[in-house]
Amino acid sequence: MKVALLSLLSEQEKEFIPPWVLRERLHLTWEEISETVLRLRLDGYTIEGGHEKGYCLSRRPDLLLPTEVLPLLRTETLGRNYVYLPTVGSTNDLAKQLARTGAVNGTLIAAEAQTGGRGRLGRAWASPRSSGIWMSLILRPELPPTELPKLTLTAAVGVARAIGIVADLPTGIKWPNDILADGKKVCGILTEAAVSDGKTDFAVVGIGINVNTEQADFTAELREKATSLKEVLGRPVSRSLLLAATVGELESLLNQLYADNFAAIRAEWCRRTVSLGQVVQVAAPTGGFTGRAVAIAPDGALIVSREDGSEIRVAAGEVL
Ligand code: BT5
Numbered sequence: 390m391k392v393a394l395l396s397l398l399s400e401q402e403k404e405f406i407p408p409w410v411l412r413e414r415l416h417l418t419w420e421e422i423s424e425t426v427l428r429l430r431l432d433g434y435t436i437e438g439g440h441e442k443g444y445c446l447s448r449r450p451d452l453l454l455p456t457e458v459l460p461l462l463r464t465e466t467l468g469r470n471y472v473y474l475p476t477v478g479s480t481n482d483l484a485k486q487l488a489r490t491g492a493v494n495g496t497l498i499a500a501e502a503q504t505g506g507r508g509r510l511g512r513a514w515a516s517p518r519s520s521g522i523w524m525s526l527i528l529r530p531e532l533p534p535t536e537l538p539k540l541t542l543t544a545a546v547g548v549a550r551a552i553g554i555v556a557d558l559p560t561g562i563k564w565p566n567d568i569l570a571d572g573k574k575v576c577g578i579l580t581e582a583a584v585s586d587g588k589t590d591f592a593v594v595g596i597g598i599n600v601n602t603e604q605a606d607f608t609a610e611l612r613e614k615a616t617s618l619k620e621v622l623g624r625p626v627s628r629s630l631l632l633a634a635t636v637g638e639l640e641s642l643l644n645q646l647y648a649d650n651f652a653a654i655r656a657e658w659c660r661r662t663v664s665l666g667q668v669v670q671v672a673a674p675t676g677g678f679t680g681r682a683v684a685i686a687p688d689g690a691l692i693v694s695r696e697d698g699s700e701i702r703v704a705a706g707e708v709l
Pocket of ligand 1: 478479480481482503505506507508509510512513514515516522523524525566567574575576577578579595596597598599611614615616
């Protein structure tokens with residue numbers, strides 16, 4: 390009901406639609422319409438009017454509400470089950486909980502703010518309220534655990550494409566999970582998975598994008614390395630459009646991945662990366678070393694060439 394009423398009011402935003410038109414077009418009683426208006430007002434929509442003039446939508450909230458996001462989705466599976474929260478500890482933690490209790494493939498979780506947003510290795514992820522996209526996707530991929538690193542690279546390509554489409558901004562991917570704009574981090578990706586008997590039960594792809602985040606929202610330490618799309622572009626970007634575009638690009642890339650065409654995704658990743666050719670410091674569990682990032686292996690690992698000419702595959706680890 391909410392979506393139908395909003396879409397009718399949006400046909401003539403800022404103009405009153407008379408009661409009889411609303412009733413006829415929506416096939417609802419006036420009581421049902423008034424009640425839906427009340428619920429939309431509680432969600433943050435500014436709707437003026439009443440039973441004499443009818444209703445007029447004068448302002449939509451800048452929130453990732455289902456009523457804002459679902460009408461924009463062009464996907465078949467991803468995001469069709471959408472869980473939206475004003476506040477959550479971590480969307481990845483909630484996604485894992487929901488996945489364990491049977492949530493369907495493609496379930497999307499998004500929150501306005503995270504109180505315990507996480508990066509890799511237990512690091513914190515700053516998630517100021519309503520300034521970015523803090524989301525997780527539950528996937529049940531037909532991928533063996535050894536191939537899961539491909540998911541992070543695929544997600545990075547999807548986000549970079551979506552930022553290009555919605556914000557018209559070129560970005561660079563830093564292996565394996567960062568997206569940079571103007572040399573600073575605008576997005577981080579955290580892929581986690583549950584594996585049993587050598588098989589992937591589910592994977593959770595967590596994505597954090599600083600969309601309209603202000604420098605003042607970051608701690609002094611973060612200001613040096615983090616930025617947002619708004620800061621780089623000098624204008625705000627619609628979070629709902631970017632969320633829908635990200636999910637859309639991811640769906641088509643995942644279809645490509647599952648159709649055994651990671652090679653094409655890897656090629657695009659290589660075109661978009663800023664990591665190849667760079668001198669990198671690798672902090673691996675087995676000890677750190679320095680080398681030059683020279684290639685991405687067919688399975689998504691980074692190939693680092695050391696001074697002595699030896700090449701090392703870095704599947705998981707830290708590139709500084
Ligand atoms: C990441 O980790 O970059 C993965 C971040 C994933 C965040 C999403 S948000 C939705 C979902 N739910 C979660 O709880 N997490 C995911 P890593 O490569 O370890 O980078 C973490 C480091 O990035 C921190 O140590 C900071 O230095 C920096 N950082 C923290 N918050 C940031 C922000 N908002 N923007 C840019 N950099 C940030």
